[in-house]
Amino acid sequence: MMMTLRALAFCAVALTAPLAAADEPRGTGALGIVIERTAGSVLIVDTVNRAVTGRVTGLGDLSHASAVFSPDGRYAYVFGRDGGLTKVDLLAGAIAKRTIQAGNAIGGAISDDGTLVAVSNYEPGGVRVFDAATLAPLADIAAIGANGKTSKTVGLVDLPGRRFAYALYDADEIWIADFSGGDAPKITKLTGIGRLPYDGNVTPDGRHYLVGLFGEDGVVHVDLWKQPLQARRILDNYGRGEERLPVYKMPHFEGWASAGDVMLIPAVGRHELIAVDRRSFREVGRIATSGQPIFAVARPDGRHAWVNFATPHNNMIDVVDTTTLSVVHRFAAGPAVLHMEFTPRGHEVWVSVRDANRVQVYDTSSFARKAELEAQHPSGIFFTARAGRIGQ
Amino acid sequence: MLVLNAASYAADGTPDATRLANLVRQDCGACHGLTLRGGLGKPLTVDHLRQWDREQMVHIILEGVPGTPMPGWRPLLTETEARWIADRLKQGTLP
Numbered sequence: 091m092m093m094t095l096r097a098l099a100f101c102a103v104a105l106t107a108p109l110a111a112a113d114e115p116r117g118t119g120a121l122g123i124v125i126e127r128t129a130g131s132v133l134i135v136d137t138v139n140r141a142v143t144g145r146v147t148g149l150g151d152l153s154h155a156s157a158v159f160s161p162d163g164r165y166a167y168v169f170g171r172d173g174g175l176t177k178v179d180l181l182a183g184a185i186a187k188r189t190i191q192a193g194n195a196i197g198g199a200i201s202d203d204g205t206l207v208a209v210s211n212y213e214p215g216g217v218r219v220f221d222a223a224t225l226a227p228l229a230d231i232a233a234i235g236a237n238g239k240t241s242k243t244v245g246l247v248d249l250p251g252r253r254f255a256y257a258l259y260d261a262d263e264i265w266i267a268d269f270s271g272g273d274a275p276k277i278t279k280l281t282g283i284g285r286l287p288y289d290g291n292v293t294p295d296g297r298h299y300l301v302g303l304f305g306e307d308g309v310v311h312v313d314l315w316k317q318p319l320q321a322r323r324i325l326d327n328y329g330r331g332e333e334r335l336p337v338y339k340m341p342h343f344e345g346w347a348s349a350g351d352v353m354l355i356p357a358v359g360r361h362e363l364i365a366v367d368r369r370s371f372r373e374v375g376r377i378a379t380s381g382q383p384i385f386a387v388a389r390p391d392g393r394h395a396w397v398n399f400a401t402p403h404n405n406m407i408d409v410v411d412t413t414t415l416s417v418v419h420r421f422a423a424g425p426a427v428l429h430m431e432f433t434p435r436g437h438e439v440w441v442s443v444r445d446a447n448r449v450q451v452y453d454t455s456s457f458a459r460k461a462e463l464e465a466q467h468p469s470g471i472f473f474t475a476r477a478g479r480i481g482q
Numbered sequence: 483m484l485v486l487n488a489a490s491y492a493a494d495g496t497p498d499a500t501r502l503a504n505l506v507r508q509d510c511g512a513c514h515g516l517t518l519r520g521g522l523g524k525p526l527t528v529d530h531l532r533q534w535d536r537e538q539m540v541h542i543i544l545e546g547v548p549g550t551p552m553p554g555w556r557p558l559l560t561e562t563e564a565r566w567i568a569d570r571l572k573q574g575t576l577p
Contacts, residue, residue: 188503304551336553339512401509
């Protein structure tokens with residue numbers, strides 16, 4: 091009888107797929123979200139069962155949306171293009187809080203202690219910081235550079251010590267906002283770093299902040315363990331005077347491959363990745379790819395990186411071996427591959443294929459396709475394992 | 483799947499509206515916003531585009547804007563297609 095009841099209960103769960111059976115406590119380690127960019131919704135997904143467990147609607151314009159997680163992995167903070175900041179409860183499958191914090195936003199970050207959510211804005215520019223519990227505004231940091239221009243901000247990440255780093259697209263600067271003393275930040279500004287910084291990221295240890303330049307062939311490096319902070323150019327003139335190809339989509343530093351002894355950085359306007367030594371920050375090789383790389387995402391163990399591309403090669407995925415710096419697998423995954431997210435320990439990877447209205451799940455050892463999930467124009471995929479990682 | 487390097491036309495020779503509208507929203511939208519109200523790139527709204535005439539817009543679409551991230555789309559679009567896009571954006575009638 092006991093067994094029968096349990097079996098029945100299991101069937102009910104499977105059929106209605108509630109996010110949390112009211113009587114059954116559960117963790118969130120296997121959960122994540124998939125952005126449905128045109129519908130303004132997110133799917134809540136379960137990576138163990140490779141299943142969609144719910145859809146949360148009403149999040150506004152989610153083109154270029156991204157998300158971070160509360161330290162307990164229960165809440166996703168979703169940053170919409172229209173300035174919407176939405177706190178989604180993964181267990182309840184519902185919006186917990188929502189605010190429209192600006193006119194046009196590009197992404198965000200959560201502080202290491204989980205108390206501050208920062209959002210990077212295009213309109214009106216700058217960075218706004220909110221209470222992670224209530225989404226009440228705490229700080230509004232205008233980004234006016236030494237050139238007097240109000241700037242869009244890009245490459246916003248959290249740093250250890252209740253700090254955030256970001257770059258000023260229109261002012262060629264990097265700013266570090268330090269909230270360790272309270273809700274009024276102390277700002278350190280690094281000026282004249284190079285033209286048009288377009289994105290940035292921090293290494294998984296929180297030590298090195300790297301910013302890509304669009305206006306010049308180069309990358310800017312800040313060693314956050316060295317005082318005073320300095321912006322240093324690396325990969326200077328990596329194009330060696332060659333004409334770059336037209337860039338149909340800006341590369342992303344989010345999820346970049348910091349793997350083994352190297353980092354793989356997309357070369358703007360080129361069909362290649364640049365391999366950079368993680369200690370010297372010197373170029374150690376190039377990898378010819380199927381197109382202009384958008385994301386180069388390291389599998390959690392660092393052995394492989396999965397790479398997707400700008401249109402017109404955005405149907406392709408290249409898998410790069412980070413020890414030999416060669417492409418070991420290359421395949422057409424489908425029309426408009428936008429994002430890739432690994433399961434926490436990397437045995438599988440979820441791939442959003444926008445124009446097929448599908449998320450495809452692959453085994454990362456055999457490259458076999460394990461599952462397909464329906465999703466409306468899926469873009470970003472974010473799993474709760476990010477909650478425990480610096481810079482994510 | 484989008485085959486972007488091959489111009490696609492309906493039987494009567496007019497540009498493929500579905501394909502081009504999708505390209506504008508999704509690919510131009512990567513910088514200009516899915517709703518075309520701007521992002522890293524400028525807004526593509528009727529108001530904002532009033533400062534350029536049709537031929538200037540066709541030129542910007544095909545050749546790009548040097549010194550900015552705006553690329554030239556000539557490898558992927560014909561002049562007829564660029565004109566179609568410029569007209570729809572200027573009129574605010576993108577399907």
